[in-house]
């Protein structure tokens with residue numbers, strides 16, 4: 001059977017452990033314990049997980065972090081299971097889902113919902129949530145941290161490049177190194193309980209329910225910090241839903257977290273930092289990048305990243321967009337075209353690019369579902385990626401017991417996410433009357449955050465923050 | 473929106489839109505529907521979408537029998553698929569006393585042409601294969617009962633009404649109504665004033681407030697009812713299942729939709745609670761155990777507008793000529809939409825409805841002539 005697992009990489013190494021076996025549509029598939037179901041299948045060459053419910057169109061992975069439901073399959077008799085965030089278990093029975101899922105043919109055990117009086121509940125274990133948990137715990141508060149992925153770290157666990165951002169905070173360090181350090185600190189902290197593989201899905205009069213594949217817990221926290229990150233935006237073009245069309249971050253998850261090649265010939269759409277960085281990392285993993293296209297007249301990301309990939313012979317075509325992905329069950333090519341000032345395709349400029357993967361890096365949208373359920377005041381800010389919660393300098397929303405931090409409070413970057421998490425974590429502990437809260441740390445962090453945003457790339461963020469931040 | 477109409481209908485739910493459509497169909501086209509939010513944003517868009525004629529009062533049985541006759545062909549009539557499906561209603565009775573009572577109700581319903589019947593557990597299992605037959609003693613079954621999709625129903629009525637010249641205004645809130653010396657009304661809305669001869673109060677949970685603008689006191693209580701939808705699945709369920717306050721069905725989209733009672737009378741909010749979820753899950757899986765592996769997708773709530781006798785108020789108000797009521801459905805207004813639309817339109821356009829609805833008049837409360845209905849569920 002095909003195996004697209006990467007074995008040699010200039011920066012990364014994967015200790016995969018001993019193989020386990022799952023059954024896929026009756027056939028045995030080899031998997032490794034750290035992998036999720038979707039990843040193990042992908043490595044074995046399975047790229048289609050289901051067909052859509054109305055038109056039976058093929059569906060593959062898109063976000064790879066549990067946010068889009070494109071990867072749903074039937075697992076151990078349970079339909080509509082998000083396989084990209086479900087860790088494999090030896091003997092698991094996985095089936096392709098055709099159209100709507102079939103009614104479970106086994107009776108799942110009804111388990112009693114556990115209840116938990118959390119002091120501070122942190123939702124999301126990316127850089128923002130990790131920092132929030134750490135600082136709240138250091139200040140003496142008891143913290144529960146839930147994350148829907150099997151491992152902590154959020155987007156940070158796949159960032160192999162050296163960080164841009166603040167000189168004081170981690171610039172020059174690789175994202176994965178920062179993630180490792182933060183995760184280890186969280187795990188060593190006795191005041192933090194971690195619930196990995198739990199999705200927080202419902203807000204009920206101040207209580208929050210989170211569930212894994214077979215358990216539910218109802219938390220009754222006194223303070224909540226929402227650090228749910230962001231989801232990649234889809235672009236509108238013909239046939240954009242077939243397997244082989246990925247979010248750029250998803251491609252990064254495949255190759256950097258799981259060591260699996262997302263494809264062999266990749267077209268990158270979008271030349272912001274994410275598009276450029278992922279393109280470079282694809283090349284590091286030995287994958288051919290057939291081109292990077294960008295609708296704007298100029299490359300959006302940092303010049304260092306752009307020149308790195310240009311040096312390696314990859315063209316960045318500005319003023320170009322993707323019109324169509326060619327293929328029935330999987331991407332076989334892309335049709336791209338030049339656009340005019342209004343971003344309209346110019347007839348006659350279409351060209352076909354041979355590729356098996358199209359990565360979209362068209363920006364991110366804050367994951368605000370829980371903030372909406374909590375009935376907070378939200379505003380739309382194009383600069384921050386979409387709808388975001390109104391908040392004050394301490395990341396406190398219109399509900400005094402709810403904080404938002406990181407990309408969930410406006411799409412920015414990991415350095416700022418960490419600072420926001422820290423500010424929120426300290427504030428939540430302080431609000432709960434813990435006595436040894438280092439509030440001078442918070443002040444210092446606020447100053448650093450302001451400094452960081454004073455740079456040229458912070459200008460856009462500052463415009464967004466003007467309509468989001470409530471002055472006190 | 474113009475500044476005068478023959479008839480102004482307040483409320484863009486199933487009632488208001490069905491009345492508008494039926495008026496236009498009769499050539500009475502100088503009609504405006506005013507909706508403060510979007511069409512279906514009130515109870516209609518929140519409802520369980522069940523349609524049944526198995527009631528316990530003769531009035532409701534007849535009304536719903538006629539309503540079902542319209543539902544059966546509504547998609548063709550409106551040239552829009554409202555997804556009506558005669559999936560049947562299966563009531564599950566679990567004590568000998570309840571089975572006895574059900575026998576009497578069935579006999580009563582049969583007298584009015586609603587051919588419900590008592591079935592044993594075996595037959596119930598054939599109709600709904602996933603049923604746990606240990607959870608009940610006998611079923612009560614009527615195969616002409618069914619369901620339709622609320623938003624498609626609203627859209628279908630609205631499109632058909634618009635095609636015939638009705639003006640339907642969304643984001644238009646009525647905040648005051650004045651009577652004039654000439655027995656007409658001035659309706660004040662957030663988009664300007666309208667002069668009209670007739671006002672129809674189809675404002676759902678807000679009906680009491682609208683009536684108060686004309687000093688009419690509708691004696692309603694608002695009860696919160698919660699409801700949820702699961703992930704969509706291939707069709708497996710079959711009928712609408714009802715046991716006590718529990719009810720659920722599977723929509724054409726495959727979601728299992730249903731609710732149960734949480735006893736929230738005189739409610740002031742429509743927030744979702746966790747208690748509802750656990751109660752529903754427990755009751756629902758008692759009768760269909762394999763539902764335990766099905767995921768919740770959405771949860772929401774709405775109001776039942778409870779009248780003192782659980783029957784709606786339909787028709788004119790003696791004290792205020794030209795002011796018509798179509799409200800107080802006590803949890804059954806979706807299924808009644810088509811027949812209420814027809815009868816109210818006949819009242820307004822011709823002065824006489826084809827089925828006598830006089831005993832549904834508002835004056836019954838002052839006279840102490842209450843109707844009786846025991847079967848208050850979805």
Ligand SMILES: Cc1cc2nc3c(=O)[nH]c(=O)nc-3n(C[C@H](O)[C@H](O)[C@H](O)COP(=O)(O)OP(=O)(O)OC[C@H]3O[C@@H](n4cnc5c(N)ncnc54)[C@H](O)[C@@H]3O)c2cc1C
Pocket residue numbers: 065066123124125126127128129146147148149152153154155156159161162163164165198199200201227228229230248249252273274275277278367405406407408412413414415416417
């Ligand atoms: C390709 C790429 C390159 C980047 N490069 C840089 C860089 O060089 N420097 C930099 O500073 N930034 C960079 N960023 C941005 C940075 O990664 C993000 O801004 C940062 O990770 C945001 O942190 P966060 O904690 O807010 O969210 P995330 O890291 O997205 O974490 C959110 C977490 O919440 C969990 N979650 C979401 N919803 C739920 C729920 N309902 N229940 C339970 N858990 C939930 C998710 O599983 C996830 O683990 C890059 C991003 C990408 C995609």
Ligand SMILES: Cc1cc2nc3c(=O)[nH]c(=O)nc-3n(C[C@H](O)[C@H](O)[C@H](O)COP(=O)(O)OP(=O)(O)OC[C@H]3O[C@@H](n4cnc5c(N)ncnc54)[C@H](O)[C@@H]3O)c2cc1C
Pocket residue numbers: 482483484485486487488506507508509510511512513514515516517518519520521522523644645646647674675676677678679682697698699731773774775776798799801802803804805806807808850
């Ligand atoms: C959880 C639940 C389940 C239910 N299940 C069923 C069922 O299975 N079967 C069934 O038959 N019934 C059911 N019902 C009852 C049914 O939903 C209602 O009886 C029916 O929808 C009433 O329709 P309507 O058009 O009269 O009112 P609504 O749909 O409430 O419409 C009234 C409209 O008036 C508008 N409005 C209010 N005030 C103003 C104003 N001042 N100006 C302008 N517009 C205004 C509102 O925005 C609203 O859209 C259920 C109800 C609930 C809450």
Ligand code: FES
Pocket residue numbers: 060061062063064065066067068069070071072082083084085
């Ligand atoms: S949820 Fe699994 S790919 Fe998006």
